[in-house]
Amino acid sequence: MPSRTLAVGRVSLEVRQGIELWLHGLIVLASIVVGLGVSVLLLVVSGIDVSNIFEEFIVFTFFDSAGLADVLLEWAPLILVGLSAAVAFRVQFWNIGIEGQFVWGAIGTTVVMIYDIGPGWIQIYLMFLGGIIGGMAWIAVPAFLRLRLQVNEIISTLLLNYIAALFVLNQLFGAWQDPAAVYYKTAQFADYQRLPLIGWGQIHVGLFIALAAALIVWLVTERSRFGAYMKFVGSNPGMALASGIPVTLTILVAVMLSGSLSGLGGYLVASGQEYALTIYVAIGYGFSGIVIAFLARNNPAAVVVVSFLMAGLYVGGESIQVFYGLPEALIGLIQSIIVICAVGSEFFVRYRVRWMR
Amino acid sequence: MAHALQMTDIVKSFDGRMALDRAEFCADWGEVHGLLGENGAGKTSLMNVLCGLYRPDAGRMSIDGVEHRIEGPSHARALGIGMVHQHFKLVQPFTIAENVMLANPQKSWRKGVATVSEGIARLSDELGFEIDPAARIDRISVAEQQRVEIVKVLMGGARLLILDEPTSVLTDEEAARLLRTIQALARRGACVILITHKLREVLAHADRVTVMRSGRTVATVAARGTSAADLARMMVGDAPVDDTEPGQSGPVRLEISDLTARRDDGVSTVRGLSLTVRSGQIYGLAGVGGNGQTELAEVLMGVRAPETGHIGLDGSDITALHPKRRRALGIRNVPADRSAYGLAQELSVGDNYASTRLGSGSFGTLAWVSRRTIGAQTSAALKDFEIQGAAVDTSVRLLSGGNAQKLVLARELHGEPAVIVAHSPTHGLDVRACAAVHDHLRAARDFGAAVLLISEDLDEVLNLSDVVGVINRGAIVGELGRPADRHRVGELMLGHA
Numbered sequence: 050m051p052s053r054t055l056a057v058g059r060v061s062l063e064v065r066q067g068i069e070l071w072l073h074g075l076i077v078l079a080s081i082v083v084g085l086g087v088s089v090l091l092l093v094v095s096g097i098d099v100s101n102i103f104e105e106f107i108v109f110t111f112f113d114s115a116g117l118a119d120v121l122l123e124w125a126p127l128i129l130v131g132l133s134a135a136v137a138f139r140v141q142f143w144n145i146g147i148e149g150q151f152v153w154g155a156i157g158t159t160v161v162m163i164y165d166i167g168p169g170w171i172q173i174y175l176m177f178l179g180g181i182i183g184g185m186a187w188i189a190v191p192a193f194l195r196l197r198l199q200v201n202e203i204i205s206t207l208l209l210n211y212i213a214a215l216f217v218l219n220q221l222f223g224a225w226q227d228p229a230a231v232y233y234k235t236a237q238f239a240d241y242q243r244l245p246l247i248g249w250g251q252i253h254v255g256l257f258i259a260l261a262a263a264l265i266v267w268l269v270t271e272r273s274r275f276g277a278y279m280k281f282v283g284s285n286p287g288m289a290l291a292s293g294i295p296v297t298l299t300i301l302v303a304v305m306l307s308g309s310l311s312g313l314g315g316y317l318v319a320s321g322q323e324y325a326l327t328i329y330v331a332i333g334y335g336f337s338g339i340v341i342a343f344l345a346r347n348n349p350a351a352v353v354v355v356s357f358l359m360a361g362l363y364v365g366g367e368s369i370q371v372f373y374g375l376p377e378a379l380i381g382l383i384q385s386i387i388v389i390c391a392v393g394s395e396f397f398v399r400y401r402v403r404w405m406r
Numbered sequence: 407m408a409h410a411l412q413m414t415d416i417v418k419s420f421d422g423r424m425a426l427d428r429a430e431f432c433a434d435w436g437e438v439h440g441l442l443g444e445n446g447a448g449k450t451s452l453m454n455v456l457c458g459l460y461r462p463d464a465g466r467m468s469i470d471g472v473e474h475r476i477e478g479p480s481h482a483r484a485l486g487i488g489m490v491h492q493h494f495k496l497v498q499p500f501t502i503a504e505n506v507m508l509a510n511p512q513k514s515w516r517k518g519v520a521t522v523s524e525g526i527a528r529l530s531d532e533l534g535f536e537i538d539p540a541a542r543i544d545r546i547s548v549a550e551q552q553r554v555e556i557v558k559v560l561m562g563g564a565r566l567l568i569l570d571e572p573t574s575v576l577t578d579e580e581a582a583r584l585l586r587t588i589q590a591l592a593r594r595g596a597c598v599i600l601i602t603h604k605l606r607e608v609l610a611h612a613d614r615v616t617v618m619r620s621g622r623t624v625a626t627v628a629a630r631g632t633s634a635a636d637l638a639r640m641m642v643g644d645a646p647v648d649d650t651e652p653g654q655s656g657p658v659r660l661e662i663s664d665l666t667a668r669r670d671d672g673v674s675t676v677r678g679l680s681l682t683v684r685s686g687q688i689y690g691l692a693g694v695g696g697n698g699q700t701e702l703a704e705v706l707m708g709v710r711a712p713e714t715g716h717i718g719l720d721g722s723d724i725t726a727l728h729p730k731r732r733r734a735l736g737i738r739n740v741p742a743d744r745s746a747y748g749l750a751q752e753l754s755v756g757d758n759y760a761s762t763r764l765g766s767g768s769f770g771t772l773a774w775v776s777r778r779t780i781g782a783q784t785s786a787a788l789k790d791f792e793i794q795g796a797a798v799d800t801s802v803r804l805l806s807g808g809n810a811q812k813l814v815l816a817r818e819l820h821g822e823p824a825v826i827v828a829h830s831p832t833h834g835l836d837v838r839a840c841a842a843v844h845d846h847l848r849a850a851r852d853f854g855a856a857v858l859l860i861s862e863d864l865d866e867v868l869n870l871s872d873v874v875g876v877i878n879r880g881a882i883v884g885e886l887g888r889p890a891d892r893h894r895v896g897e898l899m900l901g902h903a
Contacts, residue, residue, distance in 0.1 A: 273773050274764055281757075287746045291709050293734075
């Protein structure tokens with residue numbers, strides 16, 4: 050019989066049979082505090098006076114109208130990439146290409162502007178569709194390769210990120226370049242091509258689109274028959290097939306949904322924040338999505354919460370960068386430390402640790 | 407003189423099932439000792455006790471007349487006991503020398519590699535085979551990997567060597583070479599225990615043979631002067647067959663003709679198999695494990711495509727149908743490997759119970775799966791099948807083997823199945839759970855289902871079946887009516903007839 054206890058030196062690790070929600074939350078919270086502590090230590094070592102750090106990082110981010118508006122603005126695309134990763138991971142399709150699909154969502158949006166498709170009033174809706182189609186198109190290739198030819202999707206989705214980014218560069222240095230712009234981007238979207246602001250900071254209706262997407266994804270994964278199929282395919286594909294579940298179709302639909310959610314993220318940023326296609330449109334979103342889905346254990350409701358915290362981490366990081374005049378790399382380092390600590394808490398969720406005498 | 411090894415009254419049970427029931431074993435230096443028995447007879451369990459992997463519930467062990475309580479694998483190693491497992495424990499991308507070093511730690515890496523390589527060269531020279539210590543494990547053949555395992559154990563100073571089914575993965579020629587090596591080891595004074603179910607092998611290469619059956623030692627005999635038929639009789643025993651009513655068989659329901667199928671590694675394991683099962687009949691397929699049963703079951707489930715041949719249900723061809731369509735036609739499966747095809751371990755009892763009927767709309771619509779319906783139906787099934795200590799939302803991973811199997815049965819026997827393919831349905835279950843599974847299968851047959859019972863447990867096949875077929879090397883080698891002659895089945899299974 051395999052033992053469920055593992056001894057490493059004087060530490061004994063016991064596999065937990067289950068964990069209460071409060072303990073799980075406490076462990077994650079404690080590890081985030083540890084991450085913050087390490088980050089503060091890092092700042093002290095760098096010779097920075099950290100007496101105001103709490104105020105800068107927490108109060109001005111979450112308890113200040115302008116700060117909170119920035120967080121909410123950042124929240125929307127993070128919800129979408131988090132959902133995108135969660136949906137794909139649920140059927141064990143390791144979509145590392147969220148960034149590429151995000152870029153293609155933005156391209157699909159921009160195409161409507163560049164070629165001035167349809168009457169003006171309908172263009173914002175066409176852009177919505179363009180975003181979804183762009184994201185789906187970019188994931189269709191790895192999905193086909195995986196399901197038909199057993200090509201590992203980790204590699205194919207990852208490499209397609211670079212192709213997407215370079216394609217955007219090619220267009221921005223060429224046909225789609227706005228000659229009037231200072232740096233490389235397309236012309237600005239017209240007013241009717243932009244997502245309407247709701248009148249609080251830069252927040253636009255994209256936030257409601259993202260929240261609605263989260264609700265729909267939650268209903269699909271947690272309540273619909275298709276969601277039940279996804280659970281079986283993700284948990285045991287052999288058993289799912291033997292039970293008569295259409296495994297290939299389930300994976301295909303889930304993957305397409307994942308691509309369209311990423312594409313929708315690209316639409317939100319292009320039509321709601323940048324008002325143009327730029328080379329920076331998707332930077333960082335792909336890996337954020339993966340981290341969010343991991344921390345949320347692929348649960349759509351948890352994705353909404355985790356992506357809010359993640360948005361706070363980004364906005365807070367930017368504000369201390371400005372306040373202390375810190376290099377960008379240091380901020381990235383701090384953000385990564387906090388995320389790694391949160392991810393590392395998984396270990397304590399999984400095992401009960403005991404000291405042996 | 408004291409025996410090299412003496413094991414007395416060894417008892418070991420798992421989940422209330424006796425794997426070893428006062429087993430005895432005795433071997434001497436300088437002999438090759440065959441340990442023979444059917445699957446599940448307790449051979450491997452007994453040897454796992456010897457090499458410290460299992461701690462026995464009771465019993466005594468002595469080596470060279472000195473009594474020992476073996477505390478664990480490293481203690482067994484220190485006593486000179488080494489086991490070569492059926493599934494090799496080698497690290498694929500490492501070299502042979504590195505693997506040997508992993509089991510026999512050296513002080514420094516570089517010097518260690520040199521020392522170990524030297525030792526490997528010397529040993530392989532003595533034993534008459536060649537291996538290159540610098541070759542990587544994933545680049546060498548299975549036979550060579552096995553030699554690495556043997557060398558690994560011998561370098562650790564083992565004098566008492568246990569080999570678990572060593573020839574099952576080898577070609578005939580490789581097997582012959584291995585057996586010669588084993589004899590050479592014994593001549594140098596070692597004690598080699600050869601676990602196997604191949605009669606011919608032990609008769610040709612062992613000095614003495616111990617036969618085990620259902621956890622007990624039947625006898626220890628000298629190989630010379632014993633016939634294969636004697637050994638087969640000892641292996642299968644003389645247990646009486648139950649006196650239950652035979653089934654009232656109807657028309658032919660399941661028809662398999664000329665089926666061939668390959669294993670994942672490309673080896674053809676089902677080779678021209680044909681059989682028919684009637685409605686209201688239990689067809690018991692007896693055979694030693696690894697003769698194509700697994701692939702046959704997978705082909706019938708619809709998760710493995712056959713190479714050639716046809717499967718017919720009530721006269722229509724279902725060879726190419728998706729599992730979903732097969733289920734709709736009433737074909738149900740009780741797979742041998744529950745974790746591969748039976749249950750999703752991380753999901754709940756209710757989810758697993760509902761899995762096969764989600765698509766038919768039994769549990770709500772496309773947009774809304776009714777948890778309440780699932781809960782109610784699952785609770786009823788838990789009650790009907792006496793699955794105690796489990797609730798609808800219990801994770802399946804927490805169920806005992808018996809309860810998990812009863813859950814599979816509850817799901818698969820729901821409604822009126824036309825065909826049930828049950829593969830080793832009682833493997834690892836205790837007596838009570840076994841009886842429950844058997845009752846359910848009989849009841850399904852009495853309702854008119856055609857039951858194909860694939861089992862490596864001969865008692866089970868003989869007790870339950872209306873017709874017994876014997877599978878050997880992927881084909882049916884004989885069919886017997888009820889009551890089937892145990893010795894005849896044993897001979898066909900073991901393939902020397």
